[in-house]
Amino acid sequence: MKNRHSLTALLALVTLAAAGSLAAQDKANLGYVNSQEILDKSVEGKRALAQLQEKERQYAADLAKIDDQIKQLQNRLNTQRLTLTAEAAAGIQADIQKKQTDRQRMAEDASRGMQELQYKLLAQIQTELIAIIDQLRKDKGLDLIFDLAKSGAAFASPALDLSAEVISRYDASKAVPPAKK
Secondary structure (H helix, E strand, O other): OOOHHHHHHHOOOOOEEOOOOHHHOOOOOEEEEOHHHHHHHOHHHHHHHHHHHHHHHHHHHHHHHHHHHHHHHHHHHHHHOOOOOHHHHHHHHHHHHHHHHHHHHHHHHHHHHHHHHHHHHHHHHHHHHHHHHHHHHHHHOOOEEEEHHHHOOOOOOHHHEOHHHHHHHHHHHHOOOOOOO
16 A cells, blocks of 8 residues: 555654653663554554555545546547537537546545545554553553654564564454353
């Protein structure tokens, strides 16, 4: 998906620090998550990505329809140019220009709509993940949790990776409880 990098940027997680001063401690307890992995592998992340892809397909289909209409008008103008009156040809040309303007507006609206949907979906996921990551930080007694996708780290020990646990907890938080008998 062409918006994958912007998804990662929007899902950048807040760095969480423990209440005490890290400078006063001998050794900081660290961990990291990979926000892109969480987005790609969690049920809710997959759902959001699928929703974005579906919306993108809808916008593309709408634009393809108007492109076809423009093409039909251009073909009509080209094939009937010799038999059309100047007034009729000018009318078709005006229709083509109107359709092109409509297409431009539709493309701008689609782009804006995709950005708004991305922000809405990812802001919700981020809000939910922050609570899970903070609880995981407390449970593991960590001082700091980084987002590997945004950290610029050249190396990180896999032993510090909390992404799978965050995915597991996030999916569990979204699971529908079984129906009571």
